[in-house]
Amino acid sequence: MTNTQPPLQSTSAASKRLPSIRRDGAQLFETERRLNAVLNNASVAIFLMDDRQHCIYMNRAAEELTGWKLAEVLARDCPLHDIVHHTYPDGRPFPLHECAIDRAFPENNQERGEEVFVHRDGHFYPVGFTASPIHDDNANIIGTIIEVRDISEEKAAAERQRLLINELNHRVKNTLVSVQSIAAHTFRERTDQLIRETFNARIAALSNAHNVLVEDNWEGADLRGVIEGALAPHRSAEADVERVQISGPDLRLQPKLAVTLAMALHELMTNAAKYGALSVHEGEVAVTWELSEFIDGRGQLHLTWEERKGPPVTPPTHKGFGSRLIERQLPMEFKGSAETRYLPTGVLCELRVPLTSPPWEGQAFVQEAVAL
Amino acid sequence: MNLLQNRRVLLVEDESLVAMMAEDMLMDLGCEVVVAMHLDQALTYAQTQKFDLAVLDVNLGGPLSYPVADLLLQNGTPFLFATGYGQKGMKDDYKTVPILQKPYLEPQLAALLSQLLAEPSEGEHLSKPHRETVPNKSAQRRPLC
Numbered sequence: 001m002t003n004t005q006p007p008l009q010s011t012s013a014a015s016k017r018l019p020s021i022r023r024d025g026a027q028l029f030e031t032e033r034r035l036n037a038v039l040n041n042a043s044v045a046i047f048l049m050d051d052r053q054h055c056i057y058m059n060r061a062a063e064e065l066t067g068w069k070l071a072e073v074l075a076r077d078c079p080l081h082d083i084v085h086h087t088y089p090d091g092r093p094f095p096l097h098e099c100a101i102d103r104a105f106p107e108n109n110q111e112r113g114e115e116v117f118v119h120r121d122g123h124f125y126p127v128g129f130t131a132s133p134i135h136d137d138n139a140n141i142i143g144t145i146i147e148v149r150d151i152s153e154e155k156a157a158a159e160r161q162r163l164l165i166n167e168l169n170h171r172v173k174n175t176l177v178s179v180q181s182i183a184a185h186t187f188r189e190r191t192d193q194l195i196r197e198t199f200n201a202r203i204a205a206l207s208n209a210h211n212v213l214v215e216d217n218w219e220g221a222d223l224r225g226v227i228e229g230a231l232a233p234h235r236s237a238e239a240d241v242e243r244v245q246i247s248g249p250d251l252r253l254q255p256k257l258a259v260t261l262a263m264a265l266h267e268l269m270t271n272a273a274k275y276g277a278l279s280v281h282e283g284e285v286a287v288t289w290e291l292s293e294f295i296d297g298r299g300q301l302h303l304t305w306e307e308r309k310g311p312p313v314t315p316p317t318h319k320g321f322g323s324r325l326i327e328r329q330l331p332m333e334f335k336g337s338a339e340t341r342y343l344p345t346g347v348l349c350e351l352r353v354p355l356t357s358p359p360w361e362g363q364a365f366v367q368e369a370v371a372l
Numbered sequence: 373m374n375l376l377q378n379r380r381v382l383l384v385e386d387e388s389l390v391a392m393m394a395e396d397m398l399m400d401l402g403c404e405v406v407v408a409m410h411l412d413q414a415l416t417y418a419q420t421q422k423f424d425l426a427v428l429d430v431n432l433g434g435p436l437s438y439p440v441a442d443l444l445l446q447n448g449t450p451f452l453f454a455t456g457y458g459q460k461g462m463k464d465d466y467k468t469v470p471i472l473q474k475p476y477l478e479p480q481l482a483a484l485l486s487q488l489l490a491e492p493s494e495g496e497h498l499s500k501p502h503r504e505t506v507p508n509k510s511a512q513r514r515p516l517c
Contacts, residue, residue, distance in 0.1 A: 256386075256387070256433055260388050260389075263388075263389070321392075324392065325388060325389075325392070329388035329389075329391060329392060330388060332388075332391075332407065332409050333386065333387070333388045333391075333409050335410070
C-alpha cells in the first residue's frame with residue numbers, strides 16, 4: 001500500500017459531484033489556497049507523512065522548528081525520523097524502529113507523547129507531538145498527520161518551579177529550626193522548662209504541618225495526613241496514640257487550613273495529654289470527621305474531637321493560646337464554627353469548616369468598591 | 373503621652389497566628405482592634421465603620437487587600453501595609469503608603485502608627501480618637517499561655 005494521492009488535492013469522488021470542470025478547477029484552487037493559509041499561519045508544526053514515514057508535506061512552522069525546508073526534506077527521500085530525530089540526546093543513534101512516533105502509526109488516533117528532536121544545526125529540543133492516521137475512502141491508512149510543538153519553555157519553567165519548590169521547602173524547614181535554635185539559646189537557664197517545652201512543641205507542630213504540604217508541592221494536604229502529622233510528636237510515652245482513633249473519608253484541604261488545623265489539633269492533643277483523657281491510662285480520644293453540605297452547596301468539613309473515660313473536666317477559667325486559636329481564629333479564618341464543651345466524660349470539640357472557598361471570593365465586593 | 377491610646381484600628385490579616393500577634397500588640401498599645409481575615413469582611417468594615425488607623429496585610433490568601441486600601445485612601449483613614457513582600461512586591465499606586473516588613477516588633481508598629489497619626493494632612497476627624505471615654509474592654513482579655 002503506497003500513497004499515490006497528493007494529500008492536498010481533492011479526491012476524484014469529490015470532483016464528480018461538481019457540475020462543471022471550470023468550477024471544479026476554481027473551487028480546487030480556492031480550497032488549496034485556504035488550506036495553505038491555515039497551515040502556514042498555524043503556530044504548531046504540522047507534518048504529513050506517507051505510509052513509509054516519509055514527509056510529503058510540512059508547514060511553515062515545521063520548517064522553522066526543524067531548520068529544514070520542505071523541498072530539502074523531499075529531496076532527501078528518507079523517513080522524516082532520519083532527518084529530525086536520528087540521535088538520542090546522549091549521542092547514541094536513534095533507529096526508526098525505536099521511535100514512539102513511528103510506533104504510533106498506524107493504529108492509534110491522536111497518539112500523544114514527548115520526544116527530543118535534533119535541529120538542523122545540531123541542537124536538541126524537546127517537543128510534544130500528536131500523531132493521527134489518515135484514511136482513504138476505503139478506510140485504508142495512507143499516512144499520518146503529526147503535530148509537533150517546541151516545549152523547551154514549558155520544560156524550563158517546570159524545572160525552575162521544581163528548583164524553587166525545593167528551595168522553598170529547604171528554607172521553610174531551616175527557618176523553623178533556626179527559630180527553635182534562637183529560642184533555645186535565648187531561654188536556656190532563664191525560662192521555666194515547661195514553657196520552653198511548650199514553645200518547642202508548637203514549633204515542631206508547625207514544622208510537621210509544613211511537611212504534609214511539602215509532600216504535595218504546597219498545593220494542598222490530605223486531612224488524614226494532617227491529623228497524623230499533628231499527633232505524631234505525641235507518639236512518645238506521654239500519650240499512647242493507640243488510644244487515639246482516627247476515622248473519616250479521604251479529604252483534601254487547602255494549605256492554609258491544613259496549617260491552622262494542625263496547630264489546633266496539636267493544642268487539643270497537648271491538652272488531652274496534660275489534663276484530659278490521655279492523662280489517665282484508660283482514657284481515649286476519637287477524631288472523626290465527615291463531609292456535609294454547607295448552606296451554599298459547598299462541602300463542609302465537620303470534625304469532632306471527643307475525649308472519653310478521662311478525668312472529669314471543667315471549663316478553663318481563662319482562654320489560652322489553644323482555645324483562642326480553636327474557638328476564635330480558626331472559625332474567623334475559614335468562616336466556620338467551633339464549639340468546645342467540657343462534658344463529664346471529657347472534652348468534646350466540634351469544628352465546622354466550609355471547604356475550598358473560592359480563591360477570589362470577595363470579588364463582588366471589589367467591583368462594588370470600585371464603583372463607589 | 374500615648375498617641376495610640378483608645379484608637380480604633382482595623383487589622384486586616386488572613387493568617388490566624390499572625391493576626392493573634394498583631395492584635396495583641398495593638399491592644400498592648402491601648403488600641404481598640406477590629407480584626408478582618410477576609411477581603412469581603414475588611415471591605416464591609418472599611419465601608420461601614422470609622423477607624424483612626426488601619427494595618428493591612430497585602431496577600432489575603434489569594435485576594436490582595438488593595439481594594440481596602442482604596443477605600444481607606446478615599447475616606448482619609450491613615451494606614452500601613454504589613455507584609456513579608458517588602459516595597460518591591462507592592463503595586464506602584466501605593467508607593468506612598470508606609471510598609472512594615474514582616475516579621476515586625478511592637479515598637480516598630482507603634483512608631484509607624486504614631487507617625488501616621490502625627491501627619492497633619494490626613495483630615496480633621498483623625499485628630500482625636502472616635503471614642504474618647506469608652507474603656508477598651510477587649511484590651512483586658514489577655515492570652516494566658
